[in-house]
């Protein structure tokens with residue numbers, strides 16, 4: 001990509017611009033006197049143009065346009081299909097007349113509510129506009145050029161992107177049996193390792209690593225490595241040995257746990273998440289935080305959603321019941337799947353996923369195909385309301401006939 005040649009018509013400025021650039025760079029980029037023509041890649045930070053863009057799931061509107069499906073159900077982005085907490089909606093309505101005022105930057109009410117519920121200090125908590133943004137903040141704060149960041153393959157793609165943005169090197173360790181290979185990750189630790197992401201439950205496979213395995217893993221790591229436990233889907237785990245990041249934070253371990261209001265609280269569209277960690281680590285995240293990343297409506301809704309235990313329990317129940325229903329139906333059909341601790345299921349359709357994906361789209365059902373994760377016959381399906389799950393199974397029966 002070339003930036004269009006610039007000709008200012010003012011000789012003194014052109015003289016300044018052309019002499020200001022290194023002669024070698026000028027030659028490489030065909031800079032002539034009076035004309036500046038630069039590849040945009042030379043203006044960005046190193047590697048930025050090589051970053052693969054994040055491909056979100058297809059939207060309902062897109063599928064309705066392209067496939068003419070009237071009633072669409074989106075099972076592609078692991079949202080909470082129960083919807084938002086009614087208490088959060090009420091809080092938003094109350095807050096609406098105040099949106100001409102900036103929000104309180106550090107989100108004091110929300111942090112206080114979170115701190116109370118975890119018996120932590122507010123200094124252990126930082127909020128931002130989604131866990132996505134916290135992942136970027138973590139990279140901004142900790143990853144220097146050349147640092148290595150270890151993560152599973154496949155896992156949540158944002159870890160790779162933020163590492164590359166900072167000029168760090170993502171080190172991918174292939175899943176074993178769809179699960180994080182913690183020993184494989186330990187083997188890849190070098191003097192350059194700065195961060196390790198453990199997505200627990202893992203997106204896209206829904207598997208978890210258990211507490212004894214994480215305890216052992218943490219005990220083997222050198223002190224300079226920070227472990228990021230991404231617990232976006234932790235609320236949906238029914239495993240008694242699910243490791244809670246909060247315990248490691250309370251123990252003073254070099255761990256940051258990530259949480260989001262996008263899943264169990266049903267507020268994905270408002271964009272709000274938080275990180276908990278040792279005070280010194282969280283302080284580093286404040287150093288790179290925008291002044292007002294969480295808007296007024298999101299703050300009010302999140303505080304209300306936290307208190308809405310009825311909605312939280314219903315959301316968890318919806319997922320647990322949906323999981324059991326889908327397991328039963330998939331088993332009956334002889335379709336293989338990975339048992340999940342999250343609000344989605346990774347399914348092996350044992351045929352090219354593109355065909356299954358398109359046939360489901362024609363039935364008005366959007367799932368996430370798995371080829372880009374290295375599983376060309378698999379797809380990730382969000383667990384929805386019972387009617388959504390039934391519709392998915394009905395369509396699948398028709399397609400796989």
Ligand SMILES: Cc1ncc(COP(=O)(O)O)c(C=O)c1O
Pocket residue numbers: 077078129130131132133156199203230232233259260261262268271272273
């Ligand atoms: C594992 C994981 N972490 C973080 C996020 C981002 O969450 P948020 O919506 O808070 O940005 C997602 C979103 O799907 C996710 O799957």
